[in-house]
Amino acid sequence: MGKKRRRSSRRRPARRRVLGVALLMDELDLETMREYDSFEFSDYDTYLATCEREMRIMRRAGRVVAETFDPVEYREFCREMELEADDPGSRARYAALVCEEGDPLPYRGEPIEEFVAALAGRERLRAMSFRIEALLLDVPVGRVMEAEDYATDIFLWLLSRGGAGLHVFTCHVGGEEGDPLEIVAEVEIRRNEMMLHGEAPLVLSQMLTLARATGTPGSLIMRSMTRRIDPATGWPVKIVRGWFIGNGEISPLSGKEIRTASCTDQRTGDALPPEPAVEYVDAPHYRP
Structure with missing residues (x-):
């Protein structure tokens, strides 16, 4: 009688959670968000420093990815979903959606200014790509x-x-x-x-x-x-x-x-x- 195969006692490594965030790109975006009372930041440097600290903490629990937070798109999102825009929960739902439907950039712990610059550069490329596609529509x-x-x-x-x-x-x-x-x-x-x-x-x-x-x-x-x-x-x-x-x-x-x-x-x-x-x-x- 053949030997029974023994199952390995080693556990398979668990898949790391993917945690998505959405970041404001500049001072103008932050100024737009200041119309909401629940938005607590008054200057962009403090906002970035807080985001960097929180994202580094999040990396301990899983893989962190990020997309851009567009205040205009966010307002439209809340209108369509019948959500209260002046609510941290609505902002979290928007961030989760753009990370799920987009192509978020992985955050590897680099300085936040460097990461935001890379994210902004990619957005410029996307805008350029959309512009080229629009120019080719009549061809x-x-x-x-x-x-x-x-x-x-x-x-x-x-x-x-x-x-x-x-x-x-x-x-x-x-x-x-x-x-x-x-x-x-x-x-x-x-x-x-x-x-x-x-x-x-x-x-x-x-x-x-x-x-x-x-x-x-x-x-x-x-x-x-x-x-x-x-x-x-x-x-x-x-x-x-x-x-x-x-x-x-x-x-x-x-x-x-x-x-x-x-x-x-x-x-x-x-x-x-x-x-x-x-x-x-x-x-x-x-x-x-």
């Missing part, structure tokens, strides 16, 4: 799909030209109407693995799609970090390449052109000293 679907394929091909081609290491993209797309779209996105290549830093690379792809689908002009700069050390500064050397975006295509800039553009104050037109440990090189042509 024929077929053209948008072709532009998406083109943007993906361009992005992968750029990374293949840069090789292994960290690549920082600065993209500007915009015409005369409305504020231009600007973004800085980081992508790291390790052997054959591509690592996107945050959501910015995805929004960058959307910007390239918009430029392709609508013919909106712009520019793209790629800074690639190398392992070479600049003897004058002791810093790693950065390789900088640039392209002009026009009529749905990217056109390479020479090293001299990108150096001139990078070393000119865009507001005054005055010359700026060249950035140390940087090499400006001719950008390659994209040939599909």
Whole structure:
């Protein structure tokens, strides 16, 4: 008769609770919340310090995640749910909802100012993404799909030209109407693995799609970090390449052109000293 399998006496680790919070992003948001008598904070620094202390305590009991607290959206939430807005319980229900339905950012114990800055930066990216989607609504679907394929091909081609290491993209797309779209996105290549830093690379792809689908002009700069050390500064050397975006295509800039553009104050037109440990090189042509 075979031996009976004995069940392990070790307990499986319990799943950690997920605790969600929603944070006000700035002084203006806090000032809006001060209309409620139950809201006890009068200045933003005290509010942040209190949130940091409470979130670090919460981490002892579970995993802490956070979303933004939008006072305008909160007021609408209370109206739709027939809740009293001037009630801490209503604020807690709103925080739980936005964390459940959103994509909350995990809090790992970093300084609260740093965490709020990351949360605010992600909100700006989301707003930019929504704006691009709105601009593409009037473009024929077929053209948008072709532009998406083109943007993906361009992005992968750029990374293949840069090789292994960290690549920082600065993209500007915009015409005369409305504020231009600007973004800085980081992508790291390790052997054959591509690592996107945050959501910015995805929004960058959307910007390239918009430029392709609508013919909106712009520019793209790629800074690639190398392992070479600049003897004058002791810093790693950065390789900088640039392209002009026009009529749905990217056109390479020479090293001299990108150096001139990078070393000119865009507001005054005055010359700026060249950035140390940087090499400006001719950008390659994209040939599909």
